[in-house]
Amino acid sequence: LVAHRLGTSRRLLCAAPAYLARHDAPETIAQLSDHRLLAATGQMPWRLVSGTRRATIEQPSAVITNSSEIVRELALTGVGIALRSLWDVGETLARGDLVRILPDWEGSTDVGIYAVHPRAPAVLPAVTAFIAFLRETLADTRF
Template sequence: MSLDPDYELFVHVVDSGSLSAAGRALGISPAMVSKRLARLEERLGVRLVHRTTRRLALTEPGARFHADLAAILAGVREAEARVTGVRNAPSGPLRVSAPTSFGRLHIAPHLHRFIDAYPAVALEFDLSDDFIDLLDARIDLAIRIAPEIAPGLVAHRLGGSRRVLCAAPGYVERHGAPETIASLGQHRLLAATGQMPWRLVNGTRRATVDRASAVTTNSSEIVRELALTGVGIALRSLWDVGEALESGALVRVLADWEGSADVGIYAVHPRSPTVLPAVTAFVGFLREVLAEGKF
């Protein structure tokens, strides 16, 4: 069984991200790819892809059409594997996104294990603190650290993410340690864009802190460095500042309070009738790696 050749070409264009890359994969010129794509759009009577000089962007109908076609192709591959008795081994491109600090500290040092185990997978690993649209960015799997996951995504919970209030000893010496949640209002607080308000718990007690950060930044790594250099108080995950707390480079403040426990570490991917074997393999790899860490 095979799809219309222009359908398969459309999937190649989306998955590869450009007309030239799709042409190389199919052995035809970019001009021919463009001509066939235009022919498909004319036949369907709908624009599937916005073409710009920098990138391709799926239209809403194009995104739905690609998801349907990708599911059909994956189903065909699974059916063939069942008939032949051959397991569909992980292979092909795999695009993964992770938060900057978490990816650098806890995944990148172990990626060689995944690469060695699955040499047929062409891994692309991106770091970003933004919650990017997986379909628009053509991301197969993303790591999210959040209290909840959007319903359109499949979420695999990998672990919790304890967060504590901390500051450099020098900051505490100069400004004193806050004694109550209310007294945090007298201190410089540090948070990346989107990380406020802080929702804190102390047993059954709950508190919300919503203040502007002393420094505006979109980077959690900048927040960590500002805390280490004595600029203010931050709410940081133990996976991020555990070693600094152990060494004394940071100290906890208001130690009875922590970030709410509903925040978890998740591997997420778009909802689809079938899941790429490479995605399943990477989720398993993440479970092994995080089981070895301190969270």
């Protein structure tokens, strides 16, 4: 396979207003340990960055699931705090269905968005055009 990195998947900490109505929003990274954290299997620990500062959150998820979509839905219904990709929750943040938590912190930038295709002696023009389209589309977004 050939992978083309299209960009970085920005990941933000977020929770529903309903969750925050029952629990005070954490004001520090250390206070995350007092909260229900939501992550799919294999998505913990969280590696967070804020400028040159780094933090690793190793608390187990409050749920066991292999579905990132379930994690998003649980966050939306007020079950806990999730680390989600901006492309996944951007609209819900804009509507106020989710609220950003600890806005100075984000997921590490080592998570990328890739276009992947089989290695071939000649790449079809449609594949090249589609990758160019994806690059342009992602460049025009806030992801």
